[in-house]
Amino acid sequence: MSDAANMSTPILKLEHLSMKFGGLVAIGDLSFEARRGEITALIGPNGAGKTTVFNCITGFYKPTEGMITMTRRDGSTHLLERLPNHEIPAKAKVARTFQNIRLFSGMTLLENLLVAQHNKLMVASGYTILGLFGFSGYKRAAAESVELAKYWLEKAELLDRADDPAGDLPYGAQRRLEIARAMCTEPELLCLDEPAAGLNPRESLALNELLMSIRDETGTSILLIEHDMSVVMQISDHVVVLEYGRKISDGDPASVRSDPKVIAAYLGVDDEEVGDVLVEVGDEQVIEELDVAPDPEHGPGASSSMFAGAVSDTIEHSDEDERIAVSKGASKAAQVEAKEARSAEAPDTPSKGAK
Amino acid sequence: MSLQTSTQPTSPVQQALREALIAGVVSFGLFFFFIGLKTDQNIRNELVLVTRWGLLATVVILTMIVRFLYVAYAVPFLARQKIADAVTGLLPDSTGTKFFRVPFFIGSLVLAALLIVFGSAIVAWTGPNIGAYVTLIRAFAIIYAVAAIMFYGRAFIGRNFASIGIVSLILYPILVVVILALLAWSNGSANITSAAFQGSLKWVDNFGIQILIYVMLAWGLNIVVGLAGLLDLGYVAFYAVGAYSYALLGTHFGLSFWILLPMAGILAAFWGVMLGFPVLRLRGDYLAIVTLAFGEIIRLVLINWREVTNGSAGISGVPKVSFFGWFTFNVSDPNYISKVFDIPQSGAYYKIFLYYLILALALLTAFVTIRLRRMPVGRAWEALREDEIACRSLGINTTSTKLTAFAIGAMFGGFAGSFFAARQGFVSPESFVFLESAIILAIVVLGGMGSLVGIAIAALVMVGGTEALREMEFLKSFFGQDFTPELYRMLLFGMAMVVVMLWKPRGFASSREPTAFLRERKAVSGSFTKEGHG
Ligand SMILES: Nc1ncnc2c1ncn2[C@@H]1O[C@H](COP(=O)(O)OP(=O)(O)OP(=O)(O)O)[C@@H](O)[C@H]1O
Ligand SMILES: [Mg+2]
Numbered sequence: 001m002s003d004a005a006n007m008s009t010p011i012l013k014l015e016h017l018s019m020k021f022g023g024l025v026a027i028g029d030l031s032f033e034a035r036r037g038e039i040t041a042l043i044g045p046n047g048a049g050k051t052t053v054f055n056c057i058t059g060f061y062k063p064t065e066g067m068i069t070m071t072r073r074d075g076s077t078h079l080l081e082r083l084p085n086h087e088i089p090a091k092a093k094v095a096r097t098f099q100n101i102r103l104f105s106g107m108t109l110l111e112n113l114l115v116a117q118h119n120k121l122m123v124a125s126g127y128t129i130l131g132l133f134g135f136s137g138y139k140r141a142a143a144e145s146v147e148l149a150k151y152w153l154e155k156a157e158l159l160d161r162a163d164d165p166a167g168d169l170p171y172g173a174q175r176r177l178e179i180a181r182a183m184c185t186e187p188e189l190l191c192l193d194e195p196a197a198g199l200n201p202r203e204s205l206a207l208n209e210l211l212m213s214i215r216d217e218t219g220t221s222i223l224l225i226e227h228d229m230s231v232v233m234q235i236s237d238h239v240v241v242l243e244y245g246r247k248i249s250d251g252d253p254a255s256v257r258s259d260p261k262v263i264a265a266y267l268g269v270d271d272e273e274v275g276d277v278l279v280e281v282g283d284e285q286v287i288e289e290l291d292v293a294p295d296p297e298h299g300p301g302a303s304s305s306m307f308a309g310a311v312s313d314t315i316e317h318s319d320e321d322e323r324i325a326v327s328k329g330a331s332k333a334a335q336v337e338a339k340e341a342r343s344a345e346a347p348d349t350p351s352k353g354a355k
Numbered sequence: 356m357s358l359q360t361s362t363q364p365t366s367p368v369q370q371a372l373r374e375a376l377i378a379g380v381v382s383f384g385l386f387f388f389f390i391g392l393k394t395d396q397n398i399r400n401e402l403v404l405v406t407r408w409g410l411l412a413t414v415v416i417l418t419m420i421v422r423f424l425y426v427a428y429a430v431p432f433l434a435r436q437k438i439a440d441a442v443t444g445l446l447p448d449s450t451g452t453k454f455f456r457v458p459f460f461i462g463s464l465v466l467a468a469l470l471i472v473f474g475s476a477i478v479a480w481t482g483p484n485i486g487a488y489v490t491l492i493r494a495f496a497i498i499y500a501v502a503a504i505m506f507y508g509r510a511f512i513g514r515n516f517a518s519i520g521i522v523s524l525i526l527y528p529i530l531v532v533v534i535l536a537l538l539a540w541s542n543g544s545a546n547i548t549s550a551a552f553q554g555s556l557k558w559v560d561n562f563g564i565q566i567l568i569y570v571m572l573a574w575g576l577n578i579v580v581g582l583a584g585l586l587d588l589g590y591v592a593f594y595a596v597g598a599y600s601y602a603l604l605g606t607h608f609g610l611s612f613w614i615l616l617p618m619a620g621i622l623a624a625f626w627g628v629m630l631g632f633p634v635l636r637l638r639g640d641y642l643a644i645v646t647l648a649f650g651e652i653i654r655l656v657l658i659n660w661r662e663v664t665n666g667s668a669g670i671s672g673v674p675k676v677s678f679f680g681w682f683t684f685n686v687s688d689p690n691y692i693s694k695v696f697d698i699p700q701s702g703a704y705y706k707i708f709l710y711y712l713i714l715a716l717a718l719l720t721a722f723v724t725i726r727l728r729r730m731p732v733g734r735a736w737e738a739l740r741e742d743e744i745a746c747r748s749l750g751i752n753t754t755s756t757k758l759t760a761f762a763i764g765a766m767f768g769g770f771a772g773s774f775f776a777a778r779q780g781f782v783s784p785e786s787f788v789f790l791e792s793a794i795i796l797a798i799v800v801l802g803g804m805g806s807l808v809g810i811a812i813a814a815l816v817m818v819g820g821t822e823a824l825r826e827m828e829f830l831k832s833f834f835g836q837d838f839t840p841e842l843y844r845m846l847l848f849g850m851a852m853v854v855v856m857l858w859k860p861r862g863f864a865s866s867r868e869p870t871a872f873l874r875e876r877k878a879v880s881g882s883f884t885k886e887g888h889g
Contacts, residue, residue, distance in 0.1 A: 058748060089750030096748050104741035106884025107734075108869045108877075114731075115738040116749045121731040146871065162873040167883035185749055 009071050011036040011189055011221045012057070012094075017066030019052050019245075026052040027245040030066070034189070034238070039215055039222040041232045041253075044242035045265060050225045051099055053242070054191050057223075058096045059085040070094060072188055073219075090119050095187035097178040099194050099225075105167030109158055109177060112166050113149035116184035121145055152180040155210065172203035176210065183214065189221050190214065196228045204228065208235050233257065241265065371427035378422035383415050390414055460503040467496040471538060516808060524567075524714055528707045531558045552703035560706045561822055564713055564778060568771055570814040571717040573798040574807060575767030578724060580796065581805035582733065583760035584740030584886060585635070586643040588792055589650025592630075593623040593765040595657060595787035597772020602670040602782045603663065612676040616773050623769025624762040626653075631761040635754060650792055657784040669783025675705065676712065676777045709778050716774060720767045721807050727763070729870045736760050737805075737870075741885050797848070801855050802862050804886060809864025817848060 010033035019027040026049045034040040042050050055061040057068055057080055068080040070092045078092040088094050104112050114121070124141030153159045156176040161169065166177060175195055182190055195211075196204045212235055214220050226232050232239060232253065239256040241249040243265040249256050256262055391411040397403050470477075470493040478486035505512060512519055535558075536551035576590045597619040604615050634645045657664045664670065727733040735756045738746050746753055776782045798817055802810030821844040859865055865881035 085747050086750050086752045102742050102745040104738045106741055106867060106879055107737060110871050110873055111734060111869055114871055115734050118731050118735050118749060118751050125730055163875055163877050165879040165883040
């Protein structure tokens with residue numbers, strides 16, 4: 001396939017994706033595309049289903065319906081909903097980080113990055129057998145893997161702590177290490193779940209630079225969940241907004257920012273000062289107020305328990321009682337839509353929302 | 356009243372007296388029924404109540420004295436020392452240097468030498484009862500001398516722990532024989548060499564081989580539990596598979612140990628995979644329960660499949676190991692060792708040979724573990740223990756990674772099992788009860804999950820300690836002739852576990868050696884590592 005054609009095909013394409021947990025529709029008929037070489041941001045209020053989308057893309061959940069197509073640089077396509085969990089990073093070259101950081105805390109930084117190169121090293125070591133007898137091919141591969149780890153440690157500004165345990169790092173550094181670890185799998189698509197959460201402004205700025213350099217230097221496309229609007233607005237090329245598992249807006253940052261449905265979804269207001277609203281959402285305090293930790297019974301909590309069994313196990317666990325019907329009028333974006341429809345019917349009433 | 360005591364600072368002795376009284380009351384209450392009263396049967400088969408006031412009084416008074424000494428002297432002493440080195444839990448150097456002085460050291464050496472040379476003469480003169488004390492004093496003198504050497508060489512020992520350990524393990528049987536020969540010589544016995552070899556049996560077999568078998572088993576289980584973080588309560592099943600495959604194939608087909616050793620390992624690994632496939636989807640407690648059940652199933656199969664395994668009667672006449680066919684250890688064989696080398700007959704040669712065999716097998720286990728830890732699989736095992744989800748997000752096939760851990764752990768269990776069969780010459784399901792799994796697991800946990808040195812020390816303390824109980828004949832003079840110290844081994848095992856877990860919650864070696872480093876290899880503190888949950 002020619003490069004030009006390749007460039008135009010989106011790297012990731014979600015079509016009619018749905019994910020139901022018992023009666024709860026976490027994602028409903030979601031379609032969007034992430035373009036190659038771009039940073040695509042996925043935003044939305046808490047519980048909108050962003051992490052669930054990530055879990056579907058990276059194979060931790062099997063979607064109830066829909067298709068996720070990953071097109072690699074060499075033109076091969078992979079249907080992610082059909083691949084087993086661990087083959088998605090290996091074959092489709094999709095790497096991810098977690099909302100609640102998941103490092104190998106008892107291993108050193110270097111070891112964390114070496115574990116990420118497992119598959120490559122496994123092959124080089126002849127599935128351990130050749131490596132056990134010290135074949136030179138494995139030694140070379142091992143040295144190369146250390147070099148790659150060093151490169152990413154350097155990028156994440158963690159080189160001087162390479163021999164410390166990962167659990168000993170401050171929070172911001174742990175976030176950067178998780179990104180570095182994901183990059184060591186040499187992905188084509190990097191999925192980051194709230195990488196700026198809990199960072200101070202200086203760390204957040206450094207993160208922006210790291211992400212942009214990943215995009216520009218390695219050509220890795222990035223899919224990003226983020227609450228911090230300043231990060232989203234500065235670095236993303238394309239923004240998709242979710243609310244209650246449905247896409248309410250899709251476009252470049254400027255257009256999304258002024259979309260009344262988005263504004264309504266975020267703050268539930270639709271009056272004149274909407275222009276400032278998103279800036280306000282970027283305010284850390286507001287985020288903190290919004291940021292309720294995901295329901296441990298449903299969302300990916302701190303324990304590994306949800307993921308460890310087959311996916312059906314985790315789905316089973318939400319039983320009938322948990323059937324959640326989104327109350328009528330809960331979706332702010334839907335309210336705006338309804339209002340627009342009404343104002344279209346009665347053109348004499350001036351529409352505020354359309355502003 | 357309470358005001359007065361609070362204004363008046365009590366001296367430690369006063370306080371100690373009070374606490375000793377309290378301890379006396381508590382222990383009296385506790386032991387009144389346990390020790391003071393005993394139900395027994397008389398000749399007419401009637402139940403009678405025997406009272407043992409003397410024993411009760413001894414125990415209560417001993418408790419009070421210990422409590423008094425502890426509160427009055429030990430506590431202030433420890434407080435003065437500003438409690439020790441937090442990392443090792445040892446006392447600071449100043450105490451050590453006070454305790455280990457050169458004159459004392461020389462004195463202990465002289466005492467030990469004198470008692471070794473004249474010990475038997477003294478015993479012959481005083482009778483066996485006091486003789487037991489002579490042996491005890493001699494043991495203390497030797498222990499003191501060894502401890503002093505270790506204290507002064509601690510920096511050197513710390514640096515070269517592994518190599519010193521291996522060298523002393525290799526020298527151990529030789530040392531035992533030499534020391535026993537010296538003893539025999541001092542006793543003026545007629546045949547020094549045969550006496551020395553005969554006496555070495557106990558030290559090489561009961562201590563050396565026994566401990567090394569557990570070291571090897573614990574190192575094998577360490578791969579599964581310590582590295583991969585999979586709680587396996589049925590490890591003894593693989594030990595049984597190894598033992599029975601050697602016993603059955605060896606007796607029926609007459610195959611040599613050197614062919615059957617790898618075969619036993621492969622069979623055990625095969626069963627590890629068979630168990631692993633359905634089971635590794637489970638996590639934590641569930642995995643533990645299913646592995647426990649697997650261990651029991653294997654044992655029940657061994658008991659009930661009489662046609663093949665001969666049921667609980669077991670298989671006897673398991674062939675001995677030969678020295679690669681060069682010479683054997685069967686007296687009737689034409690190439691029996693003493694015929695080949697023209698030396699006197701003794702069962703000790705076989706034991707010494709077995710000692711080196713199990714030492715080699717254990718070192719092989721350690722070597723493979725160390726190599727594997729630095730390979731991608733080994734790192735993946737540890738990563739799996741730390742966070743399974745993260746592993747999957749990095750493209751690691753967790754199922755096959757767990758299976759390799761299971762299979763390799765089982766393989767070493769199988770090796771140990773076939774060795775066990777060869778050593779005993781007899782296998783029966785009795786040897787593969789759940790308690791064995793529990794002991795092996797306890798050794799792994801006590802040693803500090805994942806640390807080879809820690810586990811070896813734990814095995815030495817636990818297995819060696821319980822074996823040593825058999826030697827404590829002098830305890831009989833305290834507790835009466837029908838006191839058998841080895842019956843208390845499980846009690847002591849449990850107490851030791853509690854003490855170690857309080858003192859070092861992460862086991863003897865609570866830090867983790869990183870498998871790769873850029874600038875310097877810094878040990879990772881145990882507080883960062885996880886135990887795994889599946
Ligand atoms: N395994 C599960 N079982 C049941 N319900 C689930 C599960 N995972 C997620 N959910 C539910 O799906 C909805 C979307 O959750 P998700 O974690 O994707 O939200 P989010 O957009 O990532 O929110 P946040 O911004 O708080 O991270 C929530 O209502 C959540 O409770
Ligand atoms: Mg989330």
